[in-house]
Amino acid sequence: MTLQGGFVTQSSSTTVGSVARALDLVELVVSGPDVGMPLSEIAKAVGGSKSAVLATLRTLVDFGYLRTEEPGPKYLPGMMLIRLGDLASAHDPLIAVARPILAQLSAESGLTIRVARNDSGYPVFIDRVDGPGFVLFHTPLGIRELPHVSSAGKAILAELSDKEATAVARECGLVSRTKNSITKLGELKKELEHIRKVGFATDDEEDAQGIFCVGATFFDHFGRCIGAISATGVKTDMTLAQVSNLGKLVIKFADQVTHELHGRKLARRAR
Amino acid sequence: MTLQGGFVTQSSSTTVGSVARALDLVELVVSGPDVGMPLSEIAKAVGGSKSAVLATLRTLVDFGYLRTEEPGPKYLPGMMLIRLGDLASAHDPLIAVARPILAQLSAESGLTIRVARNDSGYPVFIDRVDGPGFVLFHTPLGIRELPHVSSAGKAILAELSDKEATAVARECGLVSRTKNSITKLGELKKELEHIRKVGFATDDEEDAQGIFCVGATFFDHFGRCIGAISATGVKTDMTLAQVSNLGKLVIKFADQVTHELHGRKLARRAR
DNA sequence: ATTTTCCGTTCTGTATTGCCGAACACCGTT
DNA sequence: AACGGTGTTCGGCAATACAGAACGGAAAAT
Numbered sequence: 001m002t003l004q005g006g007f008v009t010q011s012s013s014t015t016v017g018s019v020a021r022a023l024d025l026v027e028l029v030v031s032g033p034d035v036g037m038p039l040s041e042i043a044k045a046v047g048g049s050k051s052a053v054l055a056t057l058r059t060l061v062d063f064g065y066l067r068t069e070e071p072g073p074k075y076l077p078g079m080m081l082i083r084l085g086d087l088a089s090a091h092d093p094l095i096a097v098a099r100p101i102l103a104q105l106s107a108e109s110g111l112t113i114r115v116a117r118n119d120s121g122y123p124v125f126i127d128r129v130d131g132p133g134f135v136l137f138h139t140p141l142g143i144r145e146l147p148h149v150s151s152a153g154k155a156i157l158a159e160l161s162d163k164e165a166t167a168v169a170r171e172c173g174l175v176s177r178t179k180n181s182i183t184k185l186g187e188l189k190k191e192l193e194h195i196r197k198v199g200f201a202t203d204d205e206e207d208a209q210g211i212f213c214v215g216a217t218f219f220d221h222f223g224r225c226i227g228a229i230s231a232t233g234v235k236t237d238m239t240l241a242q243v244s245n246l247g248k249l250v251i252k253f254a255d256q257v258t259h260e261l262h263g264r265k266l267a268r269r270a271r
Numbered sequence: 272m273t274l275q276g277g278f279v280t281q282s283s284s285t286t287v288g289s290v291a292r293a294l295d296l297v298e299l300v301v302s303g304p305d306v307g308m309p310l311s312e313i314a315k316a317v318g319g320s321k322s323a324v325l326a327t328l329r330t331l332v333d334f335g336y337l338r339t340e341e342p343g344p345k346y347l348p349g350m351m352l353i354r355l356g357d358l359a360s361a362h363d364p365l366i367a368v369a370r371p372i373l374a375q376l377s378a379e380s381g382l383t384i385r386v387a388r389n390d391s392g393y394p395v396f397i398d399r400v401d402g403p404g405f406v407l408f409h410t411p412l413g414i415r416e417l418p419h420v421s422s423a424g425k426a427i428l429a430e431l432s433d434k435e436a437t438a439v440a441r442e443c444g445l446v447s448r449t450k451n452s453i454t455k456l457g458e459l460k461k462e463l464e465h466i467r468k469v470g471f472a473t474d475d476e477e478d479a480q481g482i483f484c485v486g487a488t489f490f491d492h493f494g495r496c497i498g499a500i501s502a503t504g505v506k507t508d509m510t511l512a513q514v515s516n517l518g519k520l521v522i523k524f525a526d527q528v529t530h531e532l533h534g535r536k537l538a539r540r541a542r
Numbered sequence: 543a544t545t546t547t548c549c550g551t552t553c554t555g556t557a558t559t560g561c562c563g564a565a566c567a568c569c570g571t572t
Numbered sequence: 573a574a575c576g577g578t579g580t581t582c583g584g585c586a587a588t589a590c591a592g593a594a595c596g597g598a599a600a601a602t
Contacts, residue, residue, distance in 0.1 A: 013329075013551090013552085014322075014325070014326045014329065014551095014552085014589095015326055015329050015330045015333065016289055016293065016326050016327050016329075016330045016588090016589070017560090017587090017588075017589085018287055018289045018290055018559095018560065018561090018588085018589080019289055019290055019293040019327060019330045019331070020330050020333070020334070022287065022290040022293070023330070023331075023334045023336070026355070030355055030358045030359060030362070031358070034362050034364065038578075038579085039578080039579060039580095040577085040578065040579080048561080048562090049561065049562050049563070050562095050579075050580085051285075051561075051562070051563085051580080051581080051582090052560070052561050052562070054285070054579075054580075055285045055286055055287050055560075055561090056287050056290060056560095058284075058285065058286050058287075059286045059287045059290045059291050059294075060290070060294075062286065062291070063291070063294045064413075065294070073578085073579065077355070077358070077359035077362060077363075078359075079359075079388075079390075079395055079397060079412075079413040079414075080413060081352075081355045081356050081358075081359040081413070082356050082359050082360060082397055082398075082412050082413040083356075083411065083412055083413025083414055084297065084301055084348075084352045084355065084356060084413075085352050085353050085354075085355060085356015085357060085359070085360075085412075086356060086411060086412040086413060087301045087302070087348070087352075087411070088301060088348035088349075088350075088352040088353050088356070089353060089356075090409050090411075091301070091305050091348060092348070093305065099401075103401070103403070107403075117350075119350075124350055126350060126353055127353075130370075130374070132374070132378075138361055140354065140357060140358070140361075141350075141353050141354055141356075141357040142335075142350040142351060142352070142353040142354025142355070142357060143350075143354055284580090284581085285560095285580095285581085287559090287560065288558090288559070288560080288589090289559085289560080289588095289589065289590090309549075309550090310549075310550065310551095311548085311549060311550080319590080319591090320590065320591045320592070321549090321550075321551085321591095321592095322551085322552080322553090322589095322590075322591070322592085323589065323590050323591070325550080325551075326589075326590090327589095344549085344550070543602105544601105544602085545600100545601080545602070546599105546600080546601070546602085547598100547599090547600080547601090548597105548598090548599085548600095549596105549597090549598085549599100550595105550596090550597085550598100551594105551595080551596080551597095552593105552594085552595075552596095553592105553593090553594080553595090554592100554593095554594105555590105555591095555592100556588105556589105556590090556591090557588100557589100557590090558587105558588090558589080558590075559586100559587090559588080559589080559590100560586100560587080560588080560589090561584105561585095561586085561587080561588100562583105562584095562585090562586100563582105563583100563584100564581105564582090564583095565580105565581085565582080565583105566579105566580075566581070566582090567578100567579085567580075567581090568577100568578075568579080568580090569577085569578070569579095570575100570576090570577075570578085571574100571575075571576080571577085572573105572574085572575070572576090
């Protein structure tokens with residue numbers, strides 16, 4: 001469970017049980033209410049004894065993964081999580097390269113820009129630069145998103161072979177999120193063909209009402225698509241001309257990412 | 272170890288060893304080289320058998336805390352770390368309130384703005400909005416910084432009682448970072464008195480050569496100082512007039528944080 | 543091509559140790 | 573005052589996490 005790897009969900013031969021239980025606790029608390037969770041509630045949720053859960057929680061608090069709000073022994077996400085996320089971001093070469101580019105694109109377009117990694121055909125957003133104004137929806141980082149209802153996801157799908165794209169589509173099931181969502185494989189293939197032609201992908205309220213996105217891919221030095229950037233805004237701000245211009249802009253910045261990664265775009269041939 | 276709690280570094284009565292070892296691995300890999308670390312190196316570093324370390328690593332990979340770069344079994348920080356950091360940030364009421372304010376202050380001033388939580392007198396930066404231009408120094412999040420060489424730290428110290436501030440100063444030792452660092456307790460007290468008068472703190476190359484910061488505190492509804500925001504730029508960009516103006520600006524935005532937290536600044540009395 | 547060396551992986555036994563349940567202590571209610 | 577609700581501590585059993593050696597494979601050295 002928990003954002004398992006590629007397609008081979010091998011349930012791992014030898015693994016450490018107490019560590020797995022501890023990480024379950026972290027996930028539980030982080031996904032829990034903002035006010036925190038008390039011990040007994042946590043113990044009930046994971047189905048363990050209070051004493052065992054307490055010992056694990058103490059270890060997690062010692063390491064800063066969790067903290068207890070004073071007064072009242074409720075467990076909350078700790079600051080080490082912020083530290084680790086920051087460190088992981090800082091050590092990721094893709095984020096290091098992409099972040100200034102995202103910031104520039106956000107400044108030029110006034111939109112929220114995100115960068116996704118290609119994780120076996122699925123988009124995993126790993127960084128975000130919010131545009132001005134309120135944040136419409138909190139877009140989570142670090143998890144696989146649905147590939148067929150996001151511009152970054154469709155842009156990545158368009159770079160896969162027909163066989164691979166079909167496999168990913170079947171695996172995730174082309175679930176519907178809005179009335180605009182593409183739910184039929186044939187439609188999706190047509191859309192991917194279009195994306196290949198124009199060089200960027202759109203998401204026209206396919207994931208959420210009123211939200212419009214434009215995405216384009218970037219490549220490593222083998223010419224393999226390793227991710228995509230996308231610009232997100234509200235639908236009402238988008239005219240047709242703007243979509244076309246925005247598409248060109250996003251492609252330009254995606255190409256810049258490719259360039260700074262010393263990557264190259266191969267002529268499309270063996271998809 | 273590892274950003275332990277307040278002042279009572281109680282090494283915790285009952286704690287889970289295997290979890291602690293696992294979290295040590297996470298820290299090791301995250302702090303390791305960007306290219307990743309192989310199993311044997313990790314096992315040697317933590318002084319455990321290969322098989323035990325392997326089982327732990329597998330668990331961590333299962334949960335996305337670590338990942339292995341293909342090809343070659345080298346362990347790298349996983350995307351779950353980014354996800355957890357993002358979630359912890361999103362669920363933190365202070366960050367939720369502060370982020371738009373940081374962004375606005377960054378836009379107005381063109382500087383990098385950070386927000387620190389008051390962690391028993393120490394500043395712990397928990398969010399950051401980078402200004403335009405290159406990032407000069409990567410400022411880590413989620414760990415205690417030295418209180419006497421950062422504007423946010425000194426601003427927080429200035430809100431403590433004389434006794435508390437002295438205790439913190441003795442505890443961290445007033446170590447020197449640059450020739451401008453304040454290393455004498457008497458000097459520090461004078462500085463804190465000045466900060467109380469003008470309402471903001473500065474860091475004039477006291478932590479790093481060429482770096483200038485301005486910081487101001489904000490408060491909860493009890494009137495307790497719960498943190499500070501700071502603006503960071505290069506020294507050469509700062510004239511005396513600008514420092515004064517920037518101070519006022521930072522105070523204004525810090526007050527806005529106080530306001531949105533439904534906090535209040537108490538008249539200084541019983542420090 | 544053959545050897546050598548190193549790394550990752552698997553296996554099995556052992557004893558470490560993490561888990562459970564019960565009892566205790568501590569609020570807040572009722 | 574008695575109660576349900578906490579978080580905490582304490583033994584005892586058994587599960588299990590660890591170490592070590594042996595296997596397999598790949599790359600480097602000869």
